Amino acid sequence: MFQSCLICTDFTDGLDRLVNFVPELAKGGLKKIIFLHSLPVWEQERLTGVDETQIAQARERLSGALQKVPEGVEVKIEVLCGRPTDTILRVLNHEKLDVIIAGTPIRSALEEKFFGSTSMELTKQTASPLMILRPQLISTYTVEELSLRCQHLWRYLLIPYSDSEAGQYLISQIKKYAQNRPANSLQKCMLLSIIEDKGRENIITTHRLEQAHQKLEALKEELEQLELEVNIEVKQGNILREIIHTAVEFDISAIAVAKNPRSPIIDWAVPSVVNEVLHGVWFPLLFFSPHK
Template sequence: MFHCCLICTDFSDGLYRLVDFVPALAASGMKQIIFLHSVPLWEEGGIPRIDDEAIEKARDRLQQSLKSVPDGVDIKIEVPSGRPIDTIPKAAKTHQVDVVITGMPLRSLLQEKLFGSTTAGLVRACTTPVLILRPQLISTYTCEELDLRCQHLFRYLLIPYNGSNASKYLVQKIKDYAQNRPDSSLEQCLLMWVVDEGGRRGVPRDYQLREAQEQLEPVKAELEQLGLQVNTEVRLGNPYEEILDAALEFDISAIAMASDNLGKLIEFPVRSFAGELMRRSWHPILFFPPQR
């Protein structure tokens, strides 16, 4: 689905392991891979300075882990000095990457409020899609499991859809990328509409379910025109729970998301559908940022 990725690691999230799986990433269609580790400024003595020693150690660690690079694949290592929230969007723009890959531990909205989240800030700052992986999983995969995961990062996407502007935008972005997708990349989509049990009171549930299925059909046809295998699913229930359950049942590679509003950390009561899935899902989340 993508040709160029920026993989960001702080060496505690497990994503640094991906340097050992460049051939598997190449098998998923990647032609250019940039590994990035941000080194904070050295602030001892009261004057912030670039920590050249830490930069050199990080660069050596990433470089030494690179073993076999397939022909036709370009690998770069970036070790900038500064905060990840600043260095990652800058590197993504410089290298014109298609997708940023980063880690985000499971957190509640309260924890995000109290402790902050680099990834939550990153999805607001980036203009490119962001693939969010769970460090707990990446760290515990065996080499065989991680090799297979890297080959199929985007093979089967779950696309939540409800007719909203955000869901229409999401489908359009997936269509845009699917048109030029590499071989062995995106193959299938699950187009899913969850009728919320608490919504549209007074309207018969059967009617809502039938209406949802009817609205999914033309969207399915649009995606099938791009050579994708598309399944549809309409359910009644809690959107978060039903989507997470479907991701398990259908062997999904990642859940695709877009949002009109992710909320701000200072807005304590704000909850967005995309934000909640990013906090709660064990499955990778492929987030498409709003147009700016």
């Protein structure tokens, strides 16, 4: 699906393990891979300066990425000083990259307000797609499991769809990146529409289920024109629970989501389905932000 990526690691998120899987990442279609580690220049409200020893040590930890690089694949290592969000944006300003890969722990929305998240901050600062891989997941894969995962990061996408501005943007981005996708990349999509249980009369619920099915059938035809295998599911129930159940049932590689930017106050007071997915799902997430 993507041909170039920026892999950001703080050495506690498990993503530094990916330096040993460059050939497998290349099999999934990546032709350009940059590994980035950010070193802080502030500590306890004081300027600490640049530590050349730390830079050298970080580069050494990432140096495995430069071994066994397949022909036609470009690999770079960047160790920069500054806030992770700032250093990531600096790289993006100098390199043309399709997707950012980062890790973030599962936290409640309230915890995130207090502790922050580089991944969530990135969604406000750039329109580049963001692939979120949970540290708890990546760290527990065996070498064999991680090898397979790296080859199939985007093979089968689950797309929870709502006929909203964000939902339409999500479909447009999937179509955009599917048009010139590398071989062995995106192969299948699962379009999922969920009608929530809210005590509606049966006749109203039935009508909404029929409408959702018709909409997904139309989207299926559009995506199939890009030589994708497309499946559709219309379900009734709790949205988050049905997303997780569908991802497990159909052997999904990643869940693709998008949302419009909202003020922090609105996000806190009126949680969205995307927020629930970001804060409560273990699956890899492919996040699109339409704000730029």
